[in-house]
Amino acid sequence: MRSWYTNGSRPVLTRRRNAGSVRDSTRRRGGVVHRILLLLLAPAALLVPANAEVPRTPSYQVELTSNADGRTWSGRESVSFTNTSADLMAEIYLRLWGNAGGCSSVVVSNFSGGTATTDCTVVKVVPAEPVEPGKPTTIGFDVTMTAPDREDRFGRSGAYSFFGNALPVLAVRDGDGWHLDPDVGIGESFYTVAADFAVRLLHPGQLGVPSTGELIDGVAIAKQVRDFAWAAGPFRTAEATSPGGIKVRTWATDLLSPEAVAETRTEAVAAIDDFGRRFGDYPYGEIDLVLNDRWTNFSGMEYPGFVLLISPASPVVHEVAHQWWYGIVGNNEYADPWLDEAFATYATDLHTGDQQAGCWPGSLPVAISSSMGYWGAHQSSYATYVYTYGSCMLHELERLIGAPAMARLLTTYARDHWFGVSTPADFKAAAQAVSSTDLTSFWRSHAVG
Structure with a gap:
């Protein structure tokens, strides 16, 4: 939202x-x-x-x-x-x-x-x-x-x-x-x-x-x-x-x-x-x-x-x-704001053809997946982490697993949680299902708890 x-x-x-x-x-x-x-x-x-x-x-x-x-x-x-x-x-x-x-x-x-x-x-x-x-x-x-x-x-x-x-x-x-x-x-x-x-x-x-x-x-x-x-x-x-x-x-x-x-x-x-x-x-x-x-x-x-x-x-x-990422595929926005904001930002890039090459800043001191309780106390970081780094993480995932696999991931993830409520564990599981690479180290290195 x-x-x-x-x-x-x-x-x-x-x-x-x-x-x-x-x-x-x-x-x-x-x-x-x-x-x-x-x-x-x-x-x-x-x-x-x-x-x-x-x-x-x-x-x-x-x-x-x-x-x-x-x-x-x-x-x-x-x-x-x-x-x-x-x-x-x-x-x-x-x-x-x-x-x-x-x-x-x-x-x-x-x-x-x-x-x-x-x-x-x-x-x-x-x-x-x-x-x-x-x-x-x-x-x-x-x-x-x-x-x-x-x-x-x-x-x-x-x-x-x-x-x-x-x-x-x-x-x-x-x-x-x-x-x-x-x-x-x-x-x-x-x-x-x-x-x-x-x-x-x-x-x-x-x-x-x-x-x-x-x-x-x-x-x-x-x-x-x-x-x-x-x-x-x-x-x-x-x-x-x-x-x-x-x-x-x-x-x-x-x-x-x-x-x-x-x-x-x-x-x-x-x-x-x-x-x-x-x-x-x-x-x-x-x-x-x-x-x-x-x-x-x-x-x-x-x-x-x-x-x-x-x-x-x-x-x-x-x-x-956001009609899809929050509206159709819901999430607890207090606990997991990245599940809608990062996705809506990434979707915007898909629509405009912006691949955000080189966007990932490297190691982050704070998890992208922090709750609004954290961001409320660190308001100056909220936009950068949840919107910018969150969407960049999704671009990095696409580069790792490939654009066709990422497209399948988003389609099946949306279908499986249509009108439901998704969690970070749900998205990680959906991503792993389309990837032949173990993504455990990816989530760790990209600040997704």
């Missing part, structure tokens, strides 16, 4: 703070209920790794209504999932990532299905009865989100409001327990599993409201996505369809030139088809590129089917690459 990337040769960092560590269904109208439920309950291809135990493919139903300018949204959210662990579940956790820069931008209340206590970005919900293994459960709550006064992925820029990581989502419990890791001020600390969303965004007609998902009968339907994001404002919009059949829409703020917007759209059209050929077909059918002329702390930020970009000179190819 990519709240920062390079602007020319200089990094642009996202700085965010996190004080945390830890009616049941939305109203539906007429026959819309039936269509939405069919879409949400239809079988979906999903490979769930053993380390991502709970939840498995949760379902979110949300209805929100905006104020006149789209800055505040209020309504009801319900979350349903099955306890797929072998243990009774006596507590459930939600993340309010939108509160990472303060603790009042996202407010939840009036819980059903359990009682809740909130600590800024962490909500602990105690179900009315512990959830037995194999049993489904649903929790519901009222939610109000107000875009804070900052030019950020969740924030306000002039007449435009942006709601990235604003919607409350379930935390993940795996073999290490519940993941309630903090936001460390740069990059991303997020960890989510693929989920199904049905979100109705009610708003005044003069607002443009791009979002994750496909709009069907006034409801944004998104299947197998890790986040749901949207924006609101008087955007100018245009669209194109790629040769591969993917609809690419641009939503631009009023100060951007039509030429810069068209260039961004053209780059995205080329990238989304190229990455589909390399890594597996893009599964969502459409993507919205939301362009702003200024961000305080970043130049691009990706969400499934929805990308925030600065314009002109946006890192559009990098952010489109």
